[in-house]
Amino acid sequence: MKTPLIAAVLFSVIAPAAAFASQDCPNVPRDQWMSDAAITEKAKALGYDVRSIKVDDGCLEAYAMDKNGKRVEVYFHPATGDVLKVSADD
Numbered sequence: 001m002k003t004p005l006i007a008a009v010l011f012s013v014i015a016p017a018a019a020f021a022s023q024d025c026p027n028v029p030r031d032q033w034m035s036d037a038a039i040t041e042k043a044k045a046l047g048y049d050v051r052s053i054k055v056d057d058g059c060l061e062a063y064a065m066d067k068n069g070k071r072v073e074v075y076f077h078p079a080t081g082d083v084l085k086v087s088a089d090d
Contacts, residue, residue, distance in 0.1 A: 025058035033078040042081040048074055
């Protein structure tokens, strides 16, 4: 009885991490990218205070402060503005 429960718990922890890890920065033509201003507005709507934006391996990487005042790096899809990854800025 414990084995199915353990398997379910492990799957619920591993599956989201695997799905997140599979999201790479896409190969999108530069003329289809959102502007820095549009990305900044999108980030602001999500609660980030953007300090700067740069290109990193096909993503738009924003250095920002999150809602709790912590420094983060937020990786955006360059054409849609979807958040692909958020990591602590060390």
